[in-house]
Amino acid sequence: MLKVFAYLxxxxxxxxxxxxxxxxxxxxxxxxxxxxxxxxYKRHYVVRGDAFNVGEGSLDFDVVTEVGFADRGAFxxxxxxxxxxxxxxxxxxxxxxxxxxxxxxxxxxxEHVTDG
Numbered sequence: 804m805l806k807v808f809a810y811l812x813x814x815x816x817x818x819x820x821x822x823x824x825x826x827x828x829x830x831x832x833x834x835x836x837x838x839x840x841x842x843x844y845k846r847h848y849v850v851r852g853d854a855f856n857v858g859e860g861s862l863d864f865d866v867v868t869e870v871g872f873a874d875r876g877a878f879x880x881x882x883x884x885x886x887x888x889x890x891x892x893x894x895x896x897x898x899x900x901x902x903x904x905x906x907x908x909x910x911x912x913x914e915h916v917t918d919g
Contacts, residue, residue: 811867
């Protein structure tokens with residue numbers, strides 16, 4: 804499975820609860836309307852102020868979005884569907900409503916899982 808993590812930053816003028824609400828209730832449905840939902844599509848929101856967040860001050864993102872695909876071809880088809888042409892323009896405009904797009908970072912990851 805090919806997995807991609809995107810480290811995203813909310814707009815400064817949004818409260819965290821409003822950011823999460825918009826992402827979950829507006830952006831996710833938009834993405835799902837433009838392309839089939841990937842086998843893995845998760846959002847991991849940073850919980851600020853938790854005692855277990857060692858080094859929290861150095862975190863420069865608000866959510867890690869995880870998407871997973873059967874293979875690179877499936878990922879490339881999905882990313883084209885949500886980023887090219889009119890669909891891509893809709894996604895970019897929507898992201899501008901809740902993200903600081905200039906700070907988005909992404910990476911392909913290699914996952915290793917320990918069972919038991």
